[in-house]
Amino acid sequence: MVFGTLSLLMSYNDKSPTPPRWPLWLLRWFCSERWLEEIEGDLQEEFMLNCRWYNVGYARRNYCWTVMRSFRSYLIFDKLRINNNNHKNVMFSNYLKITLRSLLKNKVYSMINISGLAIGIAGALLILHYVTFESSFDTYQKDSESLYRVSLDIYQNGEQVFHSAENYPAVGPDMQTEFPEVEGWAHLYNMGSKNNVVITYEEGQGQPIQLKHRKFLYASPTFLSLFDVPMVQGDAATALAEPLTMVISESTAKKYFGNEDPIGKRLRLKDDDFNDENCVVTGVFKDLEPNTHLKFEVLISTPTLYTRFDGALTRYKTGWQRKDFYTYVKLAEGTDPMALEAKLPPFVDKHMPELKDQGGRNDLHLQPLERIHLDSHLSDEAELNGSAEPIIFLSIIAIFIVVIAWVNYINLATSRSLDRAKEVGIRKVLGSQRAQLIRQFMFESVAINLLAIILAIVLIAIALPSFYQMSGIPSEVLIWENGMLWYTLIGIFLFGSFISGFYPALVLSSFKPVSTLKGKFRNSGTGVILRKVLVVFQFAASAALIIGTFTVYRQMQYVKSADLGFDLEQTIVVERAAIASPTQEGRVQQVNSFRDELAKNPNIISVAGSSMVPGKKIRFKGDVRGVTQPAGETFPMNGVGVDHHLISTLGLEIVAGKDYVFGDPQNQATVMVTENAVKLLGYESPEDIVNKQVVIENFRFTATVRAVVKDYNHESLRIKAIPSIFFYSPFQVEYYMVKINRQNIDQALDAVKAQWDTTFPGNPFEYFFLDEYFDQQYKSEDQFQSLFSVFAVLAIFIGCLGLFGLSAFTAMKRTKEIGIRKVLGASVPGLFYLLSKEFIVLILISNVIAWPLIYYTMEGWLQGFEYRTSINLLVFGLATLIVVGIALITVSFQTVKSAKINPVDSLRYE
Numbered sequence: 001m002v003f004g005t006l007s008l009l010m011s012y013n014d015k016s017p018t019p020p021r022w023p024l025w026l027l028r029w030f031c032s033e034r035w036l037e038e039i040e041g042d043l044q045e046e047f048m049l050n051c052r053w054y055n056v057g058y059a060r061r062n063y064c065w066t067v068m069r070s071f072r073s074y075l076i077f078d079k080l081r082i083n084n085n086n087h088k089n090v091m092f093s094n095y096l097k098i099t100l101r102s103l104l105k106n107k108v109y110s111m112i113n114i115s116g117l118a119i120g121i122a123g124a125l126l127i128l129h130y131v132t133f134e135s136s137f138d139t140y141q142k143d144s145e146s147l148y149r150v151s152l153d154i155y156q157n158g159e160q161v162f163h164s165a166e167n168y169p170a171v172g173p174d175m176q177t178e179f180p181e182v183e184g185w186a187h188l189y190n191m192g193s194k195n196n197v198v199i200t201y202e203e204g205q206g207q208p209i210q211l212k213h214r215k216f217l218y219a220s221p222t223f224l225s226l227f228d229v230p231m232v233q234g235d236a237a238t239a240l241a242e243p244l245t246m247v248i249s250e251s252t253a254k255k256y257f258g259n260e261d262p263i264g265k266r267l268r269l270k271d272d273d274f275n276d277e278n279c280v281v282t283g284v285f286k287d288l289e290p291n292t293h294l295k296f297e298v299l300i301s302t303p304t305l306y307t308r309f310d311g312a313l314t315r316y317k318t319g320w321q322r323k324d325f326y327t328y329v330k331l332a333e334g335t336d337p338m339a340l341e342a343k344l345p346p347f348v349d350k351h352m353p354e355l356k357d358q359g360g361r362n363d364l365h366l367q368p369l370e371r372i373h374l375d376s377h378l379s380d381e382a383e384l385n386g387s388a389e390p391i392i393f394l395s396i397i398a399i400f401i402v403v404i405a406w407v408n409y410i411n412l413a414t415s416r417s418l419d420r421a422k423e424v425g426i427r428k429v430l431g432s433q434r435a436q437l438i439r440q441f442m443f444e445s446v447a448i449n450l451l452a453i454i455l456a457i458v459l460i461a462i463a464l465p466s467f468y469q470m471s472g473i474p475s476e477v478l479i480w481e482n483g484m485l486w487y488t489l490i491g492i493f494l495f496g497s498f499i500s501g502f503y504p505a506l507v508l509s510s511f512k513p514v515s516t517l518k519g520k521f522r523n524s525g526t527g528v529i530l531r532k533v534l535v536v537f538q539f540a541a542s543a544a545l546i547i548g549t550f551t552v553y554r555q556m557q558y559v560k561s562a563d564l565g566f567d568l569e570q571t572i573v574v575e576r577a578a579i580a581s582p583t584q585e586g587r588v589q590q591v592n593s594f595r596d597e598l599a600k601n602p603n604i605i606s607v608a609g610s611s612m613v614p615g616k617k618i619r620f621k622g623d624v625r626g627v628t629q630p631a632g633e634t635f636p637m638n639g640v641g642v643d644h645h646l647i648s649t650l651g652l653e654i655v656a657g658k659d660y661v662f663g664d665p666q667n668q669a670t671v672m673v674t675e676n677a678v679k680l681l682g683y684e685s686p687e688d689i690v691n692k693q694v695v696i697e698n699f700r701f702t703a704t705v706r707a708v709v710k711d712y713n714h715e716s717l718r719i720k721a722i723p724s725i726f727f728y729s730p731f732q733v734e735y736y737m738v739k740i741n742r743q744n745i746d747q748a749l750d751a752v753k754a755q756w757d758t759t760f761p762g763n764p765f766e767y768f769f770l771d772e773y774f775d776q777q778y779k780s781e782d783q784f785q786s787l788f789s790v791f792a793v794l795a796i797f798i799g800c801l802g803l804f805g806l807s808a809f810t811a812m813k814r815t816k817e818i819g820i821r822k823v824l825g826a827s828v829p830g831l832f833y834l835l836s837k838e839f840i841v842l843i844l845i846s847n848v849i850a851w852p853l854i855y856y857t858m859e860g861w862l863q864g865f866e867y868r869t870s871i872n873l874l875v876f877g878l879a880t881l882i883v884v885g886i887a888l889i890t891v892s893f894q895t896v897k898s899a900k901i902n903p904v905d906s907l908r909y910e
Contacts, residue, residue, distance in 0.1 A: 234283025445501020565712025
């Protein structure tokens with residue numbers, strides 16, 4: 001047909017009729033190039049034939065109609081697909097080439113941008129992992145938002161005696177009976193915290209398997225279902241319904257039974273309260289998630305407790321006398337917990353009507369399950385909880401780190417505007433539109449952020465082992481399985497690519513080609529001001545972080561080096577035996593034998609027994625008054641049962657009654673009190689109370705004060721030293737504190753273990769160092785200090801990277817000026833001052849801005865400690881010097897390098 005068309009065309013002269021133009025334009029618009037030539041040739045041939053056979057008017061009308069009928073969707077879609085693909089491929093290839101050339105041409109700036117962003121992103125994601133783990137406690141529980149723990153505040157004569165996580169066993173069932181808002185309840189008795197427990201598998205082959213258990217609770221039959229504990233074997237609804245039944249974790253089952261089926265097998269529990277219970281295993285549950293405030297491995301049914309003695313049912317189920325149960329309730333959907341809590345005071349009055357007459361008050365509170373780990377720091381907690389403060393501070397640092405990294409990119413990109421001005425001018429002359437230039441610079445931002453993310457993932461993988469050790473996150477909590485991390489990473493990439501690339505893209509694409517090609521371009525005042533503001537922000541954050549790091553460090557050093565009133569060093573603690581003589585007299589003989597034999601060893605300095613151990617909240621409170629004070633007007637004091645070696649072993653100081661030998665067998669009704677109890681009991685000085693009587697009303701006991709002990713901090717320095725009263729009660733000893741010779745620690749430990757195995761056979765030997773145990777109270781603060789310091793250094797380092805890039809560009813921009821000044825006699829120090837003074841002024845401004853903000857922030861943090869260091873104003877000056885010093889070192893590398901360039905080379909610089 002094409003040849004036929006050509007022959008027709010040859011037969012026509014220049015004056016031959018032509019088809020109308022608009023149908024041809026329409027055809028070329030919608031038709032794919034693959035079909036255009038063939039269709040256009042057919043239409044032309046048909047038009048010529050119609051002109052010959054009919055007339056020109058008919059031919060033109062038919063031509064238009066044929067073009068209209070030729071409109072097909074597949075033709076236009078085919079054209080769009082081909083053109084778009086070609087266009088996109090060409091544009092992407094072009095953007096990629098320009099980006100790679102720009103990165104390779106400016107290696108230093110590329111390295112600074114990519115590494116700064118990578119370090120910032122890596123640091124922020126590591127902090128995010130810590131924050132999400134700490135914030136995730138118990139959120140995985142079924143209906144966790146509806147579960148609450150009922151805490152208890154006990155007041156006596158208007159003063160708070162207890163602020164406890166535990167309360168009375170009847171609280172849960174009575175709440176469900178009396179409040180329709182309560183759908184379910186469960187309670188737990190924390191035997192692992194109160195008693196020393198050894199569980200033995202006696203029926204296996206060979207020697208009995210005996211393990212000491214700390215993560216051990218008695219649980220109501222409702223607990224497994226309420227908390228949706230994942231069962232591997234057994235029925236959650238019935239596993240704890242009967243007395244002498246127990247459920248254990250998978251790992252515990254492995255320890256006792258190996259690969260044998262544990263269901264139906266028996267484990268015997270013995271503890272230091274003479275309890276002996278042979279329980280049958282009725283269920284096995286999966287090992288618990290690490291992010292829970294209840295970390296139990298063994299649960300025994302609370303019906304087991306009801307069979308212990310006459311009245312045990314009241315004591316452990318229906319009683320309102322002893323507060324030693326954790327109570328959890330599930331609220332019905334739509335319940336307002338605050339409204340329910342407002343109903344609890346009359347509820348308590350109904351069940352404890354005698355409290356008001358005794359000058360007491362009990363307050364019950366509802367604690368959201370999901371907030372216990374971060375917000376609850378009560379006595380009798382099941383586990384050492386975390387704190388919300390580090391979460392807040394570290395989240396702020398994470399934001400600082402990423403923002404500082406983005407600021408670096410913006411600063412460097414806009415400061416390099418002079419360098420890229422001619423490039424933009426030439427591209428505009430050659431036809432580039434502003435939108436195309438913006439897309440190019442945004443593409444560069446995306447590429448840099450993508451490379452930074454890849455490098456950040458590599459840095460995280462390298463830093464993970466150290467990070468896990470520093471943060472205390474269990475290694476099984478894999479960072480790569482943290483969904484929030486990946487969402488945040490995508491968000492950082494998208495937002496970072498836009499925020500760090502959009503402003504530079506607008507600035508660079510706005511250059512006028514005439515000005516740039518003539519070399520008349522200068523940085524706008526707005527751009528210079530913005531860069532200065534961003535630099536001030538960077539170093540204000542850096543100064544604040546340095547001051548914060550110093551303050552946290554000083555406070556932690558203060559609390560760890562403060563005089564606690566006793567000596568923790570070189571003291572090991574062994575808890576009393578769970579398996580011992582079945583009689584009280586026999587146990588006393590065992591204790592005396594253990595202590596006396598150890599005292600003969602030259603590597604052991606002294607041995608003391610006590611019902612308490614420093615670093616652990618004391619469970620027993622005595623309602624004490626002076627014998628001359630009115631009955632009922634008592635003061636709460638820690639009640640501590642000790643033997644006569646406690647004073648010498650812990651190095652407690654006697655301030656009055658120094659000649660008294662505690663534990664005089666001729667007079668058991670004697671006590672010691674701490675110095676801060678003297679005035680409470682009605683006496684002016686420690687000497688005044690010696691040989692005076694005091695009454696401990698809740699113990700119905702009157703005793704004579706024979707000595708006064710200097711105040712000591714039994715717990716963390718976050719709280720004030722609590723007045724205490726010491727009773728001579730060797731049978732109540734729960735801990736043996738052994739002061740050992742620091743030169744022969746291993747020999748001393750071997751001697752203690754050997755004597756333990758001899759005196760208390762069948763009990764696994766376990767010990768801990770008293771100073772390490774005491775410092776566990778500061779676990780959250782230690783983690784905070786470590787993380788705060790590391791990430792503060794990262795933030796400062798990222799800021800310095802940006803400053804290095806800015807100083808390098810500033811020096812390059814002023815190369816000719818430097819050459820002229822050198823020719824005119826300027827010295828290197830003078831040039832260094834010239835090039836660095838602008839940065840120094842900005843840094844000083846940033847410090848002035850940071851000082852008041854960080855002062856009030858850290859003052860608020862220190863208020864959480866009863867004993868605290870002050871904020872030393874010298875730290876502010878030191879922080880300023882450090883920031884200025886770091887900045888000068890950073891700037892000096894480029895400025896000195898530029899100052900030393902031969903003036904001839906400088907003046908020839910383009």
